[in-house]
Amino acid sequence: MKGTDMVYAMQYLDDEKIHQAEYGAFSPGNFYRDEGGRKNPRRIFLLAAVIALASVLVGCGVLYVLHRQQLRIADREIYDMPWVELSEENEIGAIPQQVLTTSGPEDSKRYQAAKEWNEFEVSYARDHDWDETFSCPSEYERYGLYSQEMADKLEEILDKYDLQPIGARVVSQGQKGILDYLGLETVLRPGVPAKLNDLSVDYYESGYFTVFCNIQMEAGEDRWPYSTYVTCTFSGKEILDDGVLILDYPDTWEEWNYTTSSGENFLILYSPEYWECYAIYDRGDAMVSLTIQTAQALYTDNRYSENQMNRQQVEQLLDVMDFTLDPVPGNPALLSGLPEGYDSTQRSQTIDGYTVELKSTVSDRNKAQVVLGITLPDGKPVSEEDGQKYWGLKFEEISLQCGNAPYLSSMSAHEQDDGDGLDNTLEYVIEWYKEEPEENMEAGAQWTLTLGQMCQETFNNALEQHEYLWKTDTIWKFDFTFDPDSDYRSLEFLSAPTELPAIVVETADGSDDWGTATVRSITLHTNSLHILMDEPLGDVDFSSWREETNPKVVLKDGTSIVLRMDRGNALDQSNTSCQENWKPETAIPLDQVDYLLLIDGTILYPLEP
Numbered sequence: 360m361k362g363t364d365m366v367y368a369m370q371y372l373d374d375e376k377i378h379q380a381e382y383g384a385f386s387p388g389n390f391y392r393d394e395g396g397r398k399n400p401r402r403i404f405l406l407a408a409v410i411a412l413a414s415v416l417v418g419c420g421v422l423y424v425l426h427r428q429q430l431r432i433a434d435r436e437i438y439d440m441p442w443v444e445l446s447e448e449n450e451i452g453a454i455p456q457q458v459l460t461t462s463g464p465e466d467s468k469r470y471q472a473a474k475e476w477n478e479f480e481v482s483y484a485r486d487h488d489w490d491e492t493f494s495c496p497s498e499y500e501r502y503g504l505y506s507q508e509m510a511d512k513l514e515e516i517l518d519k520y521d522l523q524p525i526g527a528r529v530v531s532q533g534q535k536g537i538l539d540y541l542g543l544e545t546v547l548r549p550g551v552p553a554k555l556n557d558l559s560v561d562y563y564e565s566g567y568f569t570v571f572c573n574i575q576m577e578a579g580e581d582r583w584p585y586s587t588y589v590t591c592t593f594s595g596k597e598i599l600d601d602g603v604l605i606l607d608y609p610d611t612w613e614e615w616n617y618t619t620s621s622g623e624n625f626l627i628l629y630s631p632e633y634w635e636c637y638a639i640y641d642r643g644d645a646m647v648s649l650t651i652q653t654a655q656a657l658y659t660d661n662r663y664s665e666n667q668m669n670r671q672q673v674e675q676l677l678d679v680m681d682f683t684l685d686p687v688p689g690n691p692a693l694l695s696g697l698p699e700g701y702d703s704t705q706r707s708q709t710i711d712g713y714t715v716e717l718k719s720t721v722s723d724r725n726k727a728q729v730v731l732g733i734t735l736p737d738g739k740p741v742s743e744e745d746g747q748k749y750w751g752l753k754f755e756e757i758s759l760q761c762g763n764a765p766y767l768s769s770m771s772a773h774e775q776d777d778g779d780g781l782d783n784t785l786e787y788v789i790e791w792y793k794e795e796p797e798e799n800m801e802a803g804a805q806w807t808l809t810l811g812q813m814c815q816e817t818f819n820n821a822l823e824q825h826e827y828l829w830k831t832d833t834i835w836k837f838d839f840t841f842d843p844d845s846d847y848r849s850l851e852f853l854s855a856p857t858e859l860p861a862i863v864v865e866t867a868d869g870s871d872d873w874g875t876a877t878v879r880s881i882t883l884h885t886n887s888l889h890i891l892m893d894e895p896l897g898d899v900d901f902s903s904w905r906e907e908t909n910p911k912v913v914l915k916d917g918t919s920i921v922l923r924m925d926r927g928n929a930l931d932q933s934n935t936s937c938q939e940n941w942k943p944e945t946a947i948p949l950d951q952v953d954y955l956l957l958i959d960g961t962i963l964y965p966l967e968p
Contacts, residue, residue: 424616425626425639429465432474433458457609461594461602461639461648472520472599479512497527501563502601522599526564533756533811534559535832536696541686546570546591548621551679552577556586565598568686574676583672588652593684595645602648604637620678627673634663636673640682647682696811696834703807703836712736713813715835718786722841723884724849726940728790729808735783755812757789792887792926792940810835848949850965852881856893859961881963883912885949888922888941910958912943914951920944
């Protein structure tokens with residue numbers, strides 16, 4: 360037994376145990392005497408405490424081994440969700456479950472706090488809906504609060520057990536930024552037969568953190584031959600941890616203890632019916648809990664084979680990991696993920712051999728578009744199929760921020776050939792629409808566009824498994840204004856809500872037929888057509904199944920500009936209205952517009968301003 364183990368064990372000696380050691384371990388007649396023959400109770404009490412502690416630590420390999428029973432906070436049967444009470448109607452098919460806390464064993468205050476919080480969460484959710492007026496404090500967001508009552512209960516439990524909240528999540532521009540900030544490079548021990556891929560981390564102000572990674576063991580010694588996805592959470596003993604492990608059909612789960620080659624004693628929970636197992640370790644200053652993918656991943660949308668790790672292979676994985684991690688936050692400037700001296704106002708930026716150029720920024724009252732020029736390092740592969748080049752290029756993170764901008768709907772992006780004949784260059788087009796199109800996207804507004812984690816993907820058709828050919832965890836950041844020559848004018852085609860037949864409706868039998876809908880407005884911009892109507896998107900579909908019936912903008916010289924459906928979404932929770940955006944083949948000269956031809960042949964002329 361190590362000396363640190365003795366120190367860790369002492370934290371579980373509460374006042375009652377010490378009191379028993381002082382007064383209950385010896386009979387009154389067995390007092391020691393000092394040199395003068397007098398009884399010395401102080402020496403007796405100290406000696407009793409030492410002997411009691413020694414009795415606790417003798418065979419500590421047995422006493423301080425975690426067992427499932429020590430972490431169990433609830434047993435239940437559920438039909439669907441734990442907050443839905445069973446009834447005669449849904450009792451058939453109920454799933455027995457056991458709920459374990461990752462906070463610590465049952466004789467710790469964190470266990471009691473986690474148990475009380477879990478019981479409150481489940482009972483509260485049965486009778487309470489989301490409070491839309493509630494604004495959750497950032498330090499409580501990890502707990503999933505949705506009302507002030509929940510916040511009050513959380514604070515009550517924190518005070519009762521003298522614990523701290525997990526705190527606000529530390530935000531960075533990308534994983535490189537947060538990893539640099541924490542000085543975290545690996546979760547593997549030096550010299551182990553394994554490689555680490557795709558390391559990322561969530562870190563909170565309290566020091567609570569979770570690492571996510573893929574671990575590939577080297578071949579040999581019957582090791583697991585496939586990449587394994589692992590999450591590992593480190594939770595300090597003074598934090599209220601709401602983490603739980605749910606065991607469906609708990610009787611089917613195997614339980615055993617394993618001491619790693621570096622000395623950590625884990626409780627392992629494994630069921631062949633599931634594609635993941637759990638491992639829990641009491642580090643003394645923190646609880647460490649892992650979720651390990653035990654089945655071979657076939658491809659990325661959560662499909663797994665029946666091929667599973669065995670017990671030895673789970674233990675081998677634990678042997679290669681470093682559980683002494685205790686990252687210390689560094690310079691907050693590192694959270695930007697940007698190189699030192701980075702100038703975000705430069706329109707062309709080269710990092711790690713990859714060049715990204717901000718080529719154009721165009722907007723109208725409804726839509727905005729940014730075009731980036733991308734130059735890849737020499738020698739990077741570009742595939743070609745049926746005469747078409749395929750880069751497979753995408754940015755894992757695209758964000759756009761503006762302090763005084765209206766809310767933006769979700770963005771979309773696609774790559775296109777830039778026409779220079781080079782395999783290692785292309786253009787990347789980012790487009791988005793505003794939620795409230797009547798508000799201008801001002802040309803003079805300051806915008807920050809951040810791009811991160813550029814990668815190319817290909818698929819191995821035999822295994823249907825993602826294969827990353829190249830990747831860089833670099834952040835590009837651009838500050839820009841929209842082109843001052845952008846045309847912010849618009850043409851309106853309706854003066855009042857109007858029933859229009861130019862709608863395709865999905866009928867009850869699943870076929871498409873002509874119908875009508877109340878359209879509030881139809882507004883044409885230089886780069887988009889915006890339609891606002893009363894019917895929900897689920898019942899009305901402006902898109903056509905025939906290309907020749909797409910709506911068209913007809914110019915005064917007879918030229919037609921075809922529109923195609925680009926984006927649509929419901930505007931409110933009651934789903935009583937929706938908006939749709941159509942994209943023209945080319946920019947529309949508003950001064951030259953004659954009329955709008957809808958898909959049933961209806962002609963609408965622009966209203967006089």
